[in-house]
Amino acid sequence: MVLQNDCPKWSQAILQPAKEFNLTPLPVLAGTIPPELTGTLYRNGPGRLSIGDRRVGHWFDGDGAVLGVNFGEGKASAVYRYVQTEGYQEETAAKKFLYPNYGMTSPGGWWENLKPTFKNVANTSVLALSDRLLALWEGGFPHALDLQTLETQGKDNLAFLSHNQPFSAHPKVDSGEIFNFGIGINSKIVLHLYKCNFQGKVTQQNTFPLPYLSLIHDFVVAGDYLVFFIPPVKANFLPVMLGRKAFCDAMEWKPQLGTQVLIFDRHTLSLVSQGTTEGWFQWHYTNGYVAEDGTLIVELVRYGDLQTNQYLKEVATGKTTTKAKGTLWEVRLEPQTGKVIANTQILDRWCEFPVIDPSKVGKSWRYTYLSSHREGVNENQEILTAIAQRCLRQIARFDRQENKLVVADMGTNIYPSEPIYVPSADEPTTGWLLTVVYDGNNHSSEVRIYHSDRLDAEPICRLGLPEVIPPSFHGTWRNQ
Template sequence: LWKRWGKLPKHSANTSVLALPDKLLALWEGDRPYRLDLETLDTEGKDDLSQLQPGMPYSAHPKVDAQTGEIFNFGTILGAKPKLCLYKSDRTGKIIQMGEHVLKSVSIIHDFVLAGPYLIFFIPPIKLKVFPILLGTQCFSDALEWQPNGATQILIFDRQTLSLVSQQEAPPWFQWHFSNGFMDEQGNLAIDFARYEDFQTNRFLKEVPSGKTQTKALSQLWRSHLNPKTGELIDHYPLIEQHSEFPIVSPLEVGKPARYTYLSMHRPGTPLGEDLLNVIARWDNETETLEMGDPGLGSYPTEPLYVPNPETEEKGWVLTVIYHSSSHTSEVWIYDAHYLSDSPVCRLELPSVIPIGFHGTFANEHKKLGF
């Protein structure tokens, strides 16, 4: 045990990636990103994006405004006075503006949402025991404690000034991931996200490496309406009753109303807690219908990636990496986004197995991973 004292968690750089015109960033919410060579994927070292100082993390879920090219992100600084740092970058990734907000307590903030002129955070009632992490006696996930009698903190920031507009408390829930957000016709904010009743997902994720999962951690796609001026939660309801996670929209519609949400789900009949997510799906927000792409029993897709058709914004493709457990092989499957229940339009066999992972991105090679 003494060998671990004072050792901070290793920078795993394993959560997501951000494609920039001249580099690829490997992201992990506990530290600055690692920079990779575009051609060889060789690691070149940590990148400060022209502004990040040591100890200033850069989260794994940046939001890109497709029209302006602006990139928004955040980082949480631990300590006696925990801080939420906000970052605005230009399309090259260079940070051009920073903001700061002192938090009431240390929690886990994994994702946020861009909705029109606002940046929104839902901070769950989770207590992070900082000292065991700093001493090296506990890993990050073991140091998290769910507070069932606590409240979810809602923070709304102006995207132009990065200053706090409003904050409010709401009933307790937990979320890892947001789908999207936008301002509706009434001037309120609509926020879609994968909502858990509590923090049982933490226990489930600990079980995954063992190959035997049993914890029932139900996540549903919910929508919340907020008053941006006060932070008040106006209403809050599920869009999809079935278990789902990793919701996304087209990158062209981030921060704006989007008809379709793409996500990972369980196929009908899968017992909750006993298997990984095994289908991808498309939710139609207008018709309130669900369409699934099912790779078959024993095959597991990664989260869906939506790739717009450059010739028309109304069409696109959905990409996923499939792991076939029976043959211990992997493929890339490409679906027509409007016909997800049909067979994929393309299947690409990979030379080696790609393990089940977290997040990814798509970038055009001829644009050198540009936007």
């Protein structure tokens, strides 16, 4: 597969495999680094989406590469490294793809699909523990990296994960505890729940049977509860086993199943209630909390169907044509019954990657930060334009209290990553938003720092990166 000639500017960022670089001081292109900004921004995403003239089948298939940007004393430096997974090393040596993946059937033929040989691409997110950084991928074990050099130390089972216990890419950190899950595929489909400490040591776990394999990418902490919405997506294993379909094409949209609601007690990891409601799909939740009346409030980016999966598949080709608009919704639930009381769209703007101040996890919060697309006079035309150019052109702050959106528009052909919120030590209600952008005008990448209260102003600082960083999925901030 080769990129088409009429691909939009952003596609140049994924045309060639990204280049690693050693720790490099970053030049200030504009503005000033806040002197009190001290710590490291980590981001993970698919750095290699092709080997030779072959491209991966889905954006999720690219080999993970992690960017670390260190801030301190008004200066910044960065390092960028591929996660040295076994699959990455083998395919690099062979100079060709060897493994099936989410969007790829086995290059070796149908019989290869009978073996559990999916490549752990370690490309989705990162979790900073006290002594190491974990590169996460929802289908398998994390990989441990050195916090400073990002050198890969190896696959990490956290001293408790067994063979069929993946550790998903969306752990939640609250009050010194790390919550996470993994979908186990063996003779039964199960949901593993984990609670860990910052040494990566498990302190509690539980397992819950699921009726079928769905796409469960994320969950939410809401007060004393963990909430999962299981979308009406059912994997059809047979064509995957026969090598006729990749996994991503075997995910069938079954709206008649509805969305399954699972609510667990965060203290015991035991099931509190389950219910069924109308069908929708989500990749990501913003947050959740228990309201004063005892109901649960959950915010998420909701899609009407699974077309977003096709859209993300097309990203790997450099050109997208599928319409898949996700918008911000709030769901109100009864924790004891799993019943949905209200389901409301709160922002009719195409958005993704919602994040919050990390101190607000599981608690009531005011500001949701996210990536969004430009508001157009003609919504349909704008959507078509955004699809052609990839939608996420802005980062934004949604004020839940005032129902107000403030955006930072990146400009023509400039594409931001998910914003990461860094709280200010001096002003507890404000902070900075850090985003890594690809500038398609100059074929270069930057780190941009915005004040969270002044997104519509120029960035506080723009820092040049030595190489192009392809669009990434998720990141985190670690205080020094």
